[in-house]
Amino acid sequence: MSRAGKIARRTFLTGSIATAGGVAFGVYMYRRPSANPLAAGLHEGEAALTPYVLIRPDGVTLITPRADLGQGAAHVQALLIAEELDIELDQVGLDPGPPSAAYYNTALSREALPFASTNESRLAETARSLMDAPIKFLGIQITGGSTTVPDGWQKLRVAGAVARETLKAAASLETGLPVSDLRTRGGAVLLPDGTRLPYTGLAARAAEIDPVTDVTLRDPSAWRLIGKPTMRSDITAKSTGQQLYGIDVTLPGMLFAALRTNPRQGGEMLGYDASRAETMRGVHKIVPVTGGVGVLADNSWRAMRAVEAIRIDWGPAPYRPHQGEHWRALENSFTDKRRDSRLRNDGDVDATLASTTPLEAEYRAPYLAHAPLEPMNATLQIKDGKVDIWTGTQIPRFVQKNVASVVGVKPAQVHVHVTMSGGSFGHRLEDMMVRRAAELAMQADGRPVKLTLSREEDMAHDYPRQIAMARGRGTVSGGHVQAFDLGIAMPSIMRSQMRRLGMPMMGADLQIVAGAWDQPFAIPDYRVSGYRAPDLAPISSWRSVGASTNGFFHESFLDELIHAAGADPLEERLRLCNHAPSRKVLETVGEMSDWGAPLPEGRARGIAFCLSFGTPCAEVVEVTVTESGIRIDKVHVAAEVGRVIDPVNFENQVQGGVIWGLGHAILAETTYDDGMAEQRNFDSFRFMRMYQCPEIIVRGLENDSRVRGIGEPPVPPAAPALANAIFAATGIRLRQMPFVRDMDFV
Template structure:
């Protein structure tokens, strides 16, 4: 039986009385109710009590506010609601809803609080509560941080349960049958004689009732959808090419726009000459905007061609023009006055370093582009008293504020229509394409404007992953790791990203040390220090953020210390690990990979572990050193997310994340020359090829107490496990990415 027990009415009552003809249900376990956003703009026959389940005479709509960029977010949210509502997935449709403080992300506080996920103390949980209150106050309606499942795991199921029980109450009122004699099945209330009353027929009555104030969540042993093999809602449209994305959106009378902005990010424009562009076929306007020049044409291709014909003189970049100066800035940041945090400091590291033989190493991780397949686009229509935006985004509430500022309208008069995204990896946490589209639309009031970036504009103006450097010092003693001292230098991702929204975030940036400081290893003398480098090129959240580089730094250095101690890499990690779920993922991946079995002379296996986003993840990579280079043969992954809601999607997410992590580690970097990005398309920013992809086996464990997400945690250990495997096979230690600068791959 669920621990939820009795749900006080105030925890899920939202808004005012229902309107006859339909009903909507939802759940908010908060002391102060938030206005139900479904109450605005209801169609005839629709009603809204709460905010996640809407039923009218025509069908059932589930509100799935966490954005879908291809990771299956709409489906997994629908599964959690439908499990308790007792409907089949082919009986519902999903709607991302509208931006609202009601949909603030309840799981973001876990990552924002300066405590490791393994800390369950009163102080840690109190701080998480404070951070959660801040998220609610700010209306952080955001998708990111692997939070879709943990955000919805309780509240979406309760929303479904409240809806189910209220519909049963409606059936009891209609038929006179006792509530205890009713049950539900496949979108209907079933009477003792077997008669089925569809939810759609009960919606009008349910709309006149207060939601039932006592619900019990179903025991996992009775689940029909959660934890079972299900088909994602978007499988058919994506398999048949009929899925629409933001870039496919059209409106009658729409014009097409593109932009050219300073390739030296943040630099100004001195002047431009658009005479040739204006004379080109289909071009109607060329004008200056705050970031550069906009071109309006009758289709996107003509707009892009015209933009490339404009002669422009740009100012210099506000960051170092050459790549070596970026690295030098990081190198110069390992000083006392640049210390941002020392969130891990156990034992006496300095004493151990002073008395032992010190092992030292330096590691580097480059800038990386998000590079989703769908280039950024947004359609904006500005009218006298409202503005409408159609786009794929992870930050709908922020966009409302951005567009309100640009148009001078009130936030309530800005309407964001969320569209499916063809990839993101954090790219859609930025607002520039919508801001520029709104600026253009203000100049063309009453005309819908669709702004689409060229691939080159998108790639060269991407707010990339952070550049980072780490320096490790450590000692070993009696065949064991004795001390571990890791310093990490990078600019602040949070300051750069939130700064573009005009928000200043006080205190240390935990992303500088994320994926390093919170590792559950009992090393006698253990320190992780974050050094906040000066701002360089603009950076943003890239899949797994700080952990994407820090997982590599931390585990490769640990592997070096273990090798120096003469210990087995798996056995020593297990000895050091004090956290039971983490030990179990290490044990599981050891079993999956048959760790310790003999290998050929030219083969090697590397293991890596990283706790990120609260998820312990262990990976083993097996490689073969051939005459032509390193071949990736096999990868084994074990991770513990507490509960696996959708096993098929879980496996696919993990496999995709491993390919993402390995491909970038081998092949990819963004570099600057003369202040400009040198990689402008996929020919210069390569991805892993199909023939390079190893066999990947996945195990999802469910030992952890708390439910977590899996969008990002498999990325941080991938590069480390590969580096460790290359060392095992060749004796060559790779400490910098991309690795193809130092070794060949086949």
């Protein structure tokens, strides 16, 4: 038995014992519905039929609590509600709603336990169900991990159906007609004679009755929206420049703030001289904050100029200051003392490796900034014992709690107005900047304060993707892969991130091996070990988290072994694959790309696969060798998601993920010197240009019974598929990112 099974069973038994004494109370509490956060403050004629549907006399608002970061989350959530509510998307308004335990994220539990997503045993499913309880009790409202659709797939459709049936019950009371004679369409209840009773006119009566919770979801054959191409709800506003982001918030009497904190993350400010800044035009006040200083002024530009004029004496970095020291820390972490997990250990790897000279390889992946186009910003007003916050965030309840602690009020006195975000990629899972904005607002005498970080300040204080290293050893036999031993070293992402949020980090950090230990391949001797490096620069979740580096490590080394065996990269992966949906994904991408067909001289294909966040995804990259460097011509992508909610948004998400993965693999890195990030803007933190983008062909499969997310899974296979294609074209193995260190690209 692999160690994964032993760990999981022990964890499960311990949890069962701990729960047994209070099981009746626990089950009752778990099944009890969360309080509806929309119920407070309703006016006459308004009804909050569920936490997701608010009806007023002037319109219907759908609550979409998973943050929209540009990925279309608000639109997809609204689509799921509207499908069952029988209303058109152009008839509703969308609102992210208030922070609330009612919006806890059910799907997070599937990534929190040491079970591969392909493991659907009774033990695994029971453990996932148990894990869902603390997430609900704690009210963990987080957007991330490609969980928006898996979390909302059932609950949002049920919310729409409950609202629909409650409105029909209200119409029955109004008309005296039985509910069985009533239908709904286009935001209205239809009477047998064709009379339309708009939902807005039924709100007052619906608010007087208990919601109808015994509902049946519609058969897929009756769907009007799910699976059909639709225009995203935000496209018109974004295309015409009317979409409002956090950076656009404007309030009467507002002060504008800029900030400088120690560029050595977590370091102290030893002292400062603001005499020059105090005399600059528009400056209202100089305010010390934790780790630095801020300026309040009459516009953002003047605040930024003034804060740069302050002379500051910074303290040292609380981590190793130079990049070489970070790499050496990883090199020294491949020891038993540092081993964090060994969740995959099939066969007898040591014996097989000892029987012959193994193939060995080492891979490296650098720190990477998030660098969304909209820099971090927040607007706060503290007045009359109440705090109002306007910001784009993936963690509204943490923002509420942490700002309450800074200001010295109760969380209920903090009101978070979540805005549309101009990108995130995990950056807005952090709230340190909002806390600093709260410190500034405390000095503003009740006036609203808008803090906007300059690009340089934002990137200097990003909590980047983890630095990581992998070492592989393996053997081949009879034309096939026989042994695969991969060790991965990185600092703990979860420990770094959870510490800033004030949450404990216990046990192994599964992100150290995510996208590697849980791959659906039946290699006879197969081992994946995670090594927790010492804490280095503070890090955070970056699009696809641990799998963003581990997909490159795993699929690059597997490709090297397949080449050493003399096997075909696709055929050997298919032979090893022991998970039917994943096998179908590989077969599909091979068919899409015409794998095996001859290509012109100087052109080649590479393939990679990664199962991350429960979603199997395979990519084939085609490249051409030119006199000026490598040109990426085409990418084929297949992914199994169980159900494609909106084909247009699905394609956009996949294409964006591929470009994100390729661009960073080729060009980008964050390095440290004297404890400070050296890349502070897009001139030094480079990304893929439009002329470099390949044609990207996408196919979504719907064979799995479980609905999966797609925001992050296209990222991990992109880098290894490109590296494998470059090897096929040139014979050169790329084992470190960014690839531009070893290869030119056009």
